[in-house]
Amino acid sequence: MTGDRPFTGKVALVTGSSSGAGAAIAVELARRGATVAVHCRSRMDEAQAIVARIVEAGGKAAPFAADLAHDAATQKLPAEVEGALGPIRILVNNAGPFADAPFRSLKPAVWDAVMAANLKAPYLLAQATAPAMERLGWGRIVNIGATSGFVRTHSVYGLAKAALLTLTESLALELAPKITVNAVVPSQIASPRTDTMPDYKNAAIAGTPLGRLVEEEEIARVVALVCSADFEFMTGRAIVLDGGRTLPRFPRIGISG
Secondary structure, eight states, rough: OOOOOTTTTOOOTTTTSSHHHHHHHHHHHHTTEEEEEESSSHHHHHHHHHHHHHHHTTEEEEEEEETTTHHHHHHHHHHHHHHOOEEEEEEEEEOOOOOOOOTTTTHHHHHHHHHHIIIIIHHHHHHHHHHHHHHHTTEEEEEEOOOGGGGSSHHHHHHHHHHHHHHHHHHHHHHTTTEEEEEEEEEOOOHHHHHHHHHHHHHHHHOOOOOOOOOOHHHHHHHHHHGGGGTOOOOOOEEESSSTTOOOOOOOOSSOO
């Protein structure tokens, strides 16, 4: 397994990979040789479209559906993937619905759904896939965070993404040395959805020192790198892809001489 296909012979499960950044991650891992389980919550047509894209490019993939807000699905999905493709060696926890209702109006059902998909599902999927990784002597878990975890205005979503970083660190300690666990943390992603909100998009770009939003393909490349031999000595860390947006700043007030 050398060259640009280092994941040949390895199965990767990428949750929430039927669209957006998850789809880009699935395509990139397949390009580098992995057999990819493309996951959706319910839209199998979208998952099948990503599988077709991968296969057309010469890769291997299969679609799977599961609602990861339910505990049973986090057990069923890995079992189905392993039964169809083989043991999972790379787990990318990308699925995670957004909600930013203020806490005073946040519905308990929304709290439960967001926490389950963004935080509990990564924990349960890691628990389900780690034994095979350990048995085979090599595994990679990558949690997709969000810079919402660094602010205090994104309600339960930000809370879940902040906790996901702590979970990343804890899993890294517990699953070492055969499995590395890291996080990739993007800020606002350039996407068709963002294009429908021009005022927000322009404000996000204006607040980013590098003057643009992160691309889905950039996130995918970093995820692949984190899984590669070049990063085999890194675990429990978060790589922040925000163009400098979350760096602490002090306003320039013109008092220097």
